[in-house]
Amino acid sequence: MCPCTGGIHVQAKNDMLHMTSVHIARDYQIEDSLFLLFPSVVLERVKHKNQANNLTWATASMPPGRRKRQATGSEPTGVLIKLKKNKADIAHSSDTMPNFPVKPTIRLSYSLAPGLQTHVLFIFVGLQRDLFTVHTALLPEKTRAILDERAQQQRIYLVEGNNAIHETFEIYRLFLYTGKLFSHHADSDQDHADNGDTEIHEDREWMRLAHAYLLGLDLRDERFCNAVVEGIIEKVTESDRYPTGLATEVYEQTDRNDKLRLLIVDLHIWKGRGTGLCEPHDDSEGPREFVQHVLEGFAAAGSAVFNDETQMPWDVNICKYHSHEITARCKEARAAGALKKRTAEGWR
Structure with a gap:
């Protein structure tokens, strides 16, 4: 010493x-x-x-x-x-010298384990009544309520939908267990740029995500819907492209104040700068209400749309595309609300 x-x-x-x-x-x-x-x-x-x-x-x-x-x-x-x-x-x-991990990666505290419990719900999906099982504890209260209501009417827990409902429900089921969206298929989900003269190649993941969102609405699962919205925004950011074939189906199955409607309109305004309303894009023949929303938003945005320095609205506040009737508001939204409140109090 x-x-x-x-x-x-x-x-x-x-x-x-x-x-x-x-x-x-x-x-x-x-x-x-x-x-x-x-x-x-x-x-x-x-x-x-x-x-x-x-x-x-x-x-x-x-x-x-x-x-x-x-x-x-x-x-x-x-x-x-x-x-x-x-x-x-x-x-x-x-x-x-041995390596000592700073944090455990495989072993976790039992207190962090999800509360799956033992009760399992048997859900029949689609016209063929394909069987899916889900731990009941994973389902939001509103989702369980809507399934219970349907079971009383039809004697089984039933989820119906479009031809892709089996694939869509599997995305939902995996999300309940993992909190992730397994929506991307590497072999088929590629969106190629078009020059306006050739037929556009549709990236199937866009529609897959839209169907997932609509299923979330049907099952009253707000958390899932918000996650799907974030998944669409993530895909837009990664691919530098945006969906141009969702408007018709989304507008037919949602109400005026729906968040996915708002996102699709903003994508056409800020990402597409209006070009998505032209052929050969499917949205060029979208609902009149949708086209009107895009044109009104485009006019309101003005020259900011063509300024490359302008931040995309989803980058500024992603929470405007979320629903928070049940789930907690995003940290950004809470901070913005607190700032707005302080500013208002300062004006008094």
């Missing part, structure tokens, strides 16, 4: 640097075991503390087989010895 206050005793054992930290433990409340396992982390922590207190640095070079300590003239209590290793030392320690 070094006799000086705040010293560090360093030993070499089996060509590996092993360090103890009696003084560091005393002065900085750090356990010896932590220093042995994570010396660089501990030294960095001590370094910051010493720098904050304007303490003098002392440096030492200690390769295997040598013990040499050089210090500056003045050594106040808590002086830090910075270890300088050559490349061979670093390579050797990397090969011999």
Whole structure:
């Protein structure tokens, strides 16, 4: 042990640097075991503390087989010895020292486990009555209520829909268990740019996501609908393209204030700059109400639509495309609401 206050005793054992930290433990409340396992982390922590207190640095070079300590003239209590290793030392320690993960990746606390419980719902999907099972505890209260209501009428838990309902319900079922949307099929979901003269190639994932959203509406699952909206925005951002064939089906199955309607209109305005209303895009023959919404929004946006520096509205506030009758409002929306409230109070 070094006799000086705040010293560090360093030993070499089996060509590996092993360090103890009696003084560091005393002065900085750090356990010896932590220093042995994570010396660089501990030294960095001590370094910051010493720098904050304007303490003098002392440096030492200690390769295997040598013990040499050089210090500056003045050594106040808590002086830090910075270890300088050559490349061979670093390579050797990397090969011999075990890796200690900062956070567990496979093992998690039981308190974090989802509350699946044991009750399972048998749901028959589509005209062929294909059977799906879902742990009842995963379903939102409103979703369970709507399924119970249908079961009383038809004696079975039934979900009906379009020809793609089986694929859509599987997306929903997987979301209940994972919180993710497994909607992308790498072999078929590719959207190729068109020049207006050739037939556009439709990316099937756009419609797959739209069907998922409509299923979420039917089952009153707000969280799922919000996730699908985020999935569409994520796909727009990643692909730098937007859907041009969803308006008819979405407008037929939603009401005037629907969030997916709003998103589709904004995509046509801000991402497509109105070109999505031209052939060969399906939305060029979309509902009159939809076309009117796009034209009105385009006029209101003005020249900002053509300014490349303008932020997309979903980047500014994605929560405007969410529903929060049941789920908690987004952090951004809460912050915006608080700012608006403070501003209003300041005007009084």
